[in-house]
Amino acid sequence: MTIKSKKIGIMGGTFNPVHMGHLLLAECAREQAKLDQILFIPSGYSYMKEDQNVLSGAERLKLVSLSIADNPYFSLSDMELTRDGYTYTYETLELLCKDNPDAAYFFITGADSLLSLDRWKFPERILSNCSLVTAVRGDTELQEVKVAAERLEKKYGAHILLLDMPRTDISSTDIRARLASGRSIRYMVPEPVAQYIYEKQLFIR
Numbered sequence: 001m002t003i004k005s006k007k008i009g010i011m012g013g014t015f016n017p018v019h020m021g022h023l024l025l026a027e028c029a030r031e032q033a034k035l036d037q038i039l040f041i042p043s044g045y046s047y048m049k050e051d052q053n054v055l056s057g058a059e060r061l062k063l064v065s066l067s068i069a070d071n072p073y074f075s076l077s078d079m080e081l082t083r084d085g086y087t088y089t090y091e092t093l094e095l096l097c098k099d100n101p102d103a104a105y106f107f108i109t110g111a112d113s114l115l116s117l118d119r120w121k122f123p124e125r126i127l128s129n130c131s132l133v134t135a136v137r138g139d140t141e142l143q144e145v146k147v148a149a150e151r152l153e154k155k156y157g158a159h160i161l162l163l164d165m166p167r168t169d170i171s172s173t174d175i176r177a178r179l180a181s182g183r184s185i186r187y188m189v190p191e192p193v194a195q196y197i198y199e200k201q202l203f204i205r
């Protein structure tokens, strides 16, 4: 067995926009899975989000870069934004593993992503190239997530670590709705992110 010298967390997301829930998830994963680095990868074009008002890749990238600027463990990749067509997680992981054979990858998710992962493209190719680190928000979710995790472990030999994380119900959907109706998003996103959103009038009709 190859010994991997570095443990890298992948924080993939649409990040439309990035918020404190994403950052807290990444930080809990870093601490509990003892990761050396977290790589934020904003998603490219997603067939699952075609009906949503998604900012351009360049704008989502800018917001993520503002949000992680003060954390030396967090870095950013535009690799999904520079690929044409739909972007799939199995491809991203295969590219990363090929380019960095010394690294062990940990894909960080919330519970919803874990519950739907079976329906993503080539789940077996995702799970053979990374472990999952999944946040559980609340007791009801814990039971559901445990069942789903066991199923993925049996079916694909997945390695899954469940994270203990304080519950925050911040969501990108709620932030967009707040902006559209003139309500505050203060403390839901880092201050530089809020400033950029207001300056560029993003999500504000």
Ligand code: NAP
Binding pocket: 011, 012, 013, 014, 015, 016, 021, 022, 025, 041, 043, 048, 087, 088, 089, 090, 108, 109, 110, 111, 112, 113, 114, 119, 120, 121, 135, 168, 169, 170, 171, 172
């Ligand atoms: P997102 O909405 O921007 O969220 C990113 C992650 O943060 C999700 O796992 C989400 O959990 C979590 N999160 C959001 N708010 C949170 C909070 N308040 N507390 C804790 N966690 C929170 O991203 P997304 O659009 O779901 O995409 C996630 C990743 O999955 C991306 O890398 C995307 O490319 C990938 N994906 C791949 C496929 C495929 O390959 N076919 C299909 C779908 C998604 P939840 O999961 O609970 O929302």
